Amino acid sequence: MSDEFRLADRGRIDRDHPVRFRFDGDAYEGYAGDTLASALLANGVHTVATGIRYGRPRGIMAAGVEEPNALVQIEAPFPEPMLPATTVPLREGLEATGLPGQGRLATEPDPARYDGTYAHCDVLVVGAGPAGLA
Known part of the structure; x- marks a missing residue:
């Protein structure tokens, strides 16, 4: 793995435990503690997806759940x-x-x-039974 795009002694990763993964069919390596985004950036992958309408390249813009561009399909x-x-x-x-x-x-x-499941109903009828039993 090339560490060209990674700081030598910073970050919350475990450099003693390399992790192999694949993205768009290519093999890469990151470290335990990486997210997919941080490992891709460390490997020099800057285009993660393309725009829906025009197919323009989209990269990583944020650091959390608010990320609008780097949507991936886990296979x-x-x-x-x-x-x-x-x-x-x-x-x-x-x-x-x-x-x-x-x-x-x-x-x-x-x-x-x-740890839990949720059951919902669309229609719940509460009231008197059939006619004549009321």
Whole structure:
């Protein structure tokens, strides 16, 4: 990995633990503690996606969830559409692609476990039963 775009002794990354990942089909390497965005910038990748209408290049402009341009589709370990690259923690084997528009939903069931589920109804009728029983 080239550290040309990274400060030599700064940041909240663990330089003893390199992490390999793929973006748009190319292999890269970052460090534990990187986000996808910081690892891409450290590897000299400045164009993450393209504009929806004209296909103009879009890069990383912000550092958090407010990122408007660097939307990515996670391909592995589990497909996840339209995430800002600044919020995706780098992990071994991560595969992602830049999005010019909408992402794709997963075709297989979500393997994650969640601590709660929410059920909602569209219409709830409360009142008397059938005619004659009132």
